[in-house]
Amino acid sequence: MSSDxxxxxxxxxxxxxxxxxAAMTAGDARAAVAVxxxxxxxxxxxxxxxxxxxxSGREKIERAWERTLPDLQPRDFQISAVNPPRRVxxxxxxxxxxxxxxxxxxxxxxxxxRIREDASGAMRAWTLMTNLEExxxxxEHVGARRPRGEEYSRSFGGPNWLDRxxxxxxxxxxxxxxxxxxxxQCGLAVAxxxxxxxxxxxxxxxxxxxxxxxxxxxxxxxLHNQTWVNHLPYLPFPETFPVYxxxxxxxxxxELYAEAMELNVWTGTEFLGGSFDEDAxxxxxxxxxxxxxxxxxxxxxxxxxxxxxxxxxxxxxxxxEFEGSVTHAANFTSGAAxxxxxxxxxxxGNSGHDLxxxxxxxxxxxTMVQRGSITVSNVEPSQVIYSIYGEGLSTAIADRLVLxxxxxxxxxxxxxxxxxxxxxxxELIDGLNQIGMLTDDGHDQTGFQxxxxxxxxxxxxxxxxxxxxxxxxxxxxxxxxxxxxASQGIQMHDGTVVDADDLMFAIGYENQSEMVRGLFGDAVAxxxxxxxxxxxxGEVANMWKRTSQPNLYFHAGSLAQGRILSKHxxxxxxxxxxxxxxxxxxxxxxxxxxxxxxxx
Ligand SMILES: Cc1cc2nc3c(=O)[nH]c(=O)nc-3n(C[C@H](O)[C@H](O)[C@H](O)COP(=O)(O)OP(=O)(O)OC[C@H]3O[C@@H](n4cnc5c(N)ncnc54)[C@H](O)[C@@H]3O)c2cc1C
Numbered sequence: 237m238s239s240d241x242x243x244x245x246x247x248x249x250x251x252x253x254x255x256x257x258a259a260m261t262a263g264d265a266r267a268a269v270a271v272x273x274x275x276x277x278x279x280x281x282x283x284x285x286x287x288x289x290x291x292s293g294r295e296k297i298e299r300a301w302e303r304t305l306p307d308l309q310p311r312d313f314q315i316s317a318v319n320p321p322r323r324v325x326x327x328x329x330x331x332x333x334x335x336x337x338x339x340x341x342x343x344x345x346x347x348x349x350r351i352r353e354d355a356s357g358a359m360r361a362w363t364l365m366t367n368l369e370e371x372x373x374x375x376e377h378v379g380a381r382r383p384r385g386e387e388y389s390r391s392f393g394g395p396n397w398l399d400r401x402x403x404x405x406x407x408x409x410x411x412x413x414x415x416x417x418x419x420x421q422c423g424l425a426v427a428x429x430x431x432x433x434x435x436x437x438x439x440x441x442x443x444x445x446x447x448x449x450x451x452x453x454x455x456x457x458x459l460h461n462q463t464w465v466n467h468l469p470y471l472p473f474p475e476t477f478p479v480y481x482x483x484x485x486x487x488x489x490x491e492l493y494a495e496a497m498e499l500n501v502w503t504g505t506e507f508l509g510g511s512f513d514e515d516a517x518x519x520x521x522x523x524x525x526x527x528x529x530x531x532x533x534x535x536x537x538x539x540x541x542x543x544x545x546x547x548x549x550x551x552x553x554x555x556x557e558f559e560g561s562v563t564h565a566a567n568f569t570s571g572a573a574x575x576x577x578x579x580x581x582x583x584x585g586n587s588g589h590d591l592x593x594x595x596x597x598x599x600x601x602x603t604m605v606q607r608g609s610i611t612v613s614n615v616e617p618s619q620v621i622y623s624i625y626g627e628g629l630s631t632a633i634a635d636r637l638v639l640x641x642x643x644x645x646x647x648x649x650x651x652x653x654x655x656x657x658x659x660x661x662x663e664l665i666d667g668l669n670q671i672g673m674l675t676d677d678g679h680d681q682t683g684f685q686x687x688x689x690x691x692x693x694x695x696x697x698x699x700x701x702x703x704x705x706x707x708x709x710x711x712x713x714x715x716x717x718x719x720x721x722a723s724q725g726i727q728m729h730d731g732t733v734v735d736a737d738d739l740m741f742a743i744g745y746e747n748q749s750e751m752v753r754g755l756f757g758d759a760v761a762x763x764x765x766x767x768x769x770x771x772x773x774g775e776v777a778n779m780w781k782r783t784s785q786p787n788l789y790f791h792a793g794s795l796a797q798g799r800i801l802s803k804h805x806x807x808x809x810x811x812x813x814x815x816x817x818x819x820x821x822x823x824x825x826x827x828x829x830x831x832x833x834x835x836x
Pocket of ligand 1: 418421422440441449453460466507508543587794796
């Protein structure tokens with residue numbers, strides 16, 4: 237890029253920032269929105285609203301700022317010197333991206349504006365994101381603020397570091413402030429974040445070892461996205477790690493992470509349920525380790541028990557009469573025992589395909605059953621979705637740029653990605669369609685990633701099973717052509733029978749709200765409502781923010797989501813602990829009048 241171009245970007249960005257910063261600092265909402273496009277979007281992550289909100293349209297943004305600027309007094313706006321304004325293409329649009337920092341009465345914040353020339357020739361923001369980074373006086377103990385360790389290194393004869401760690405994790409004489417249910421990547425990440433801001437946190441995990449949730453997955457599994465996208469907070473994967481991390485290596489890293497980050501973990505411990513004592517502002521919960529049931533009284537609970545709830549149970553005519561084995565994908569660990577057997581796999585999402593491939597590699601004769609159409613992409617080109625992480629930026633900056641996309645920009649971005657993927661995937665899709673596999677580009681051409689966000693499945697990132705199907709090494713039949721399950725196979729409408737010794741069901745999981753109902757009862761489940769999928773404000777429903785149930789939070793998702801959004805839950809809990817905010821969902825500064833589609 238020429239220095240002329242660079243300097244013009246800097247000039248545009250500096251002028252935009254000068255106007256925006258002056259208006260914000262003066263508390264003048266009317267003047268501040270003058271730098272926003274009429275149809276712009278403002279996404280706030282705790283900086284102004286203590287919530288995850290997206291407000292669309294200049295007038296609504298102005299109303300929201302009128303209500304929030306007086307208390308927060310934003311000031312000291314500085315364009316990032318490390319990541320200076322750049323001309324980039326986001327969601328197919330040519331824009332200048334302005335990464336900046338500012339302060340409020342609460343603490344240090346960051347922001348990203350995506351500005352472009354509007355119809356009148358003025359530079360205005362199409363999207364703006366504001367994000368709380370730290371609460372003043374309660375910053376993370378990292379870098380120059382790392383602990384000095386004097387409490388255990390200078391008192392000879394007193395408890396040393398190990399004594400203190402053992403007492404901390406026993407909870408014999410104190411209660412955890414936060415109980416995290418689940419020691420997967422999200423539980424580990426949020427506990428690490430909370431530890432850095434001095435919030436006493438206990439993770440309980442029903443598996444025997446941290447990492448078992450990955451160890452117990454099928455034999456051949458490696459991560460589907462690249463190592464540099466997947467770091468946990470504070471402790472990135474070593475540069476020697478492979479691009480796609482194998483599941484057992486990841487599992488062992490999780491165990492090491494829990495130890496290195498000094499997380500308090502009870503493994504082999506199941507969360508049985510709990511109720512919230514409104515007067516005490518604490519939960520009464522029961523947990524079981526082996527045969528010992530213990531009661532705990534944490535102030536906050538973070539459910540990090542997985543994106544999905546219980547495995548969906550198969551319900552097909554004749555299933556009771558089947559004489560072979562019936563297994564849910566959640567319980568499948570290896571194909572080794574299936575050599576030479578006829579196995580029918582129901583479900584054509586990622587799990588169904590990976591299972592079929594593993595079974596085939598183990599010498600089984602595999603038939604897959606498709607019910608509805610799926611989105612398919614070869615795994616390598618699909619990685620372009622994480623291209624921000626390949627732009628040479630630090631993980632922290634890349635994370636901020638990812639957060640900078642509100643719902644409408646995400647939709648446009650995924651549509652652009654879907655168009656881009658057409659060419660590298662065309663041959664694959666043609667081959668699949670020729671053998672009768674039903675494929676699609678997602679509800680509104682938003683492709684696989686939006687299917688993940690909306691329903692947690694319905695797509696396959698091809699690592700070789702598509703070729704097995706196209707070559708006829710794995711057979712494909714359709715659910716609609718099946719009459720019933722017979723004692724030794726699948727009875728088709730046309731009278732033929734597909735032989736089966738074993739049935740595998742990779743048909744997904746129930747929504748988390750059913751798990752909440754089971755653990756906390758109907759009142760809490762009904763109060764919280766839908767979990768995951770999009771809410772009416774264009775944010776993921778009830779994830780990473782205050783819910784209608786006081787002191788109950790939900791964290792789940794990919795490794796990247798685990799890393800990025802754990803910070804927001806930790807900050808919210810700290811702010812509650814400090815008495816800075818109330819329980820429950822804050823009143824929206826704007827009621828979004830957006831028309832989300834049925835698929836949302
Ligand atoms: C085949 C496959 C491949 C995937 N590939 C990728 C990938 O490449 N990249 C990526 O980012 N994501 C990938 N994912 C998706 C995602 O990362 C995982 O689903 C991930 O495990 C979610 O992490 P989590 O911490 O939200 O939940 P989980 O990993 O499901 O962890 C939840 C934990 O909670 C525990 N738990 C649940 N209930 C209780 C209870 N009552 N008491 C105590 N403990 C409890 C469970 O034992 C479990 O250990 C993949 C998923 C699958 C299935």
